[in-house]
Amino acid sequence: MSIITVERKVLEKNDEIARRNRDLFSSKGIFVINLVSSPGSGKTSILERTLEYFNQRLQVAVIEGDVQTDFDAQRIARYNTPVVQIVTNGGCHLEAKLIEDALGNLDLSGVKLLIIENVGNLVCPSNYDLGEALKVVVASTTEGDDKPLKYPAMFQHASALIINKIDLLPYLNCDLNALKKNALSINPALKVFETSCTTKLGIPEWCSWLESNVRS
C-alpha cells in the first residue's frame, strides 16, 4: 500500500474561475450579486421591480440561469437592460465557468451592477462561487416559515434575505416572525427585506440598500 496526501478542494477548479471572474468585475468596477431561491419565489419579478425602480439611473446588466427556456431573458429585455440567458439543459445550478462564458456575450460598458439570477434551487447553488460580491436569497411566504432550517447552507452563505409575496400573508399559514427567527438563527448577519412585487411594498428599501452597496 502507498498513500498519496492530496488535501485538495473538490471545487477548486470552480473556485479558481470564480476568482478570475471576481478580478474582472473588480477591474471594471462592477458590483455583482448572485440571486438564489427555490423555483417560483419571485426572483425574476423582484428583478423587474428593481429595474423599474432604477429606471436606467443605474446601469444594470442581468445573467439569467434556467434549466430550460429563455422566458426570463425575454422579460428582462423589455426593460432595455443587457441580458444573457444561460440554459443549463438539466443542470441544477450555475457554475463559474458558465458565467465566464456568458460574459463574452454581454455588453458591460457603463454597467455598475450585474445581477445573476441563479437556477431555482435551494441546495446546489450554495456550493458554487460565481465571483459575486454577495449572495441574496429570496424566500417567499408561500413556501412556509421553515425553509431556512431545511436548507441552511443557502441562508448561511447569503448577505441578505428578501421575504417576498408579503401581501399574501393573510391567506397563508406562514408565521413571518418564525421565518425571520429561523433565518437569523442560521445567519444572524442577514439583512432582511419584506417585499411584494404586486403592491411594490419594500422594493424601495431593497433597492436603496442595493444601490448603497454598489456605490460603496
Next chain:
Amino acid sequence: MHELSFAESIADIIRQSVPEDELEDVRIVRLKIGTLSGVVADSLDFCFTAISAQTPLAQARLEIEQIPFTVLCNSCRKTFVNDIGYVVCPDCGGVETTVVSGRELQVTEIELDTEEEKTS
C-alpha cells in the same frame, strides 16, 4: 444532482495526483465532507461508482469522513455541534460566533495497492 459534477471533479483530482499507469492501483480515495457542505455522501458514492466503472479507476472507492458542523461562541468561548446549521450560541445566546468546521469538501488522501509491484 450536483453530486455527479463533484464525482467528476474528484476523478479529475485523482488523475492529476496519480501517474497514469498507476491509476488502476487506486483503491481508496479519502474525503472530508462537512455536514453543511450540501453533499449527500450516498449520492456521491453512487455517482463516483457510476463514472469510474470500466475505467482504470473501477476499483477505487470513496471513504468519506463526515465532519460535524461545529461553532465556537466568541462570547463564552464554548463550542457546540449541530446538524441544522444553527450559529447562535445555545448557552449564552451570543450571535458573534465562528464556524469551526462542517463546510469541508475536499480530497485528503489516495491509497494505492502496490503489492503486485513489490512481489514481481
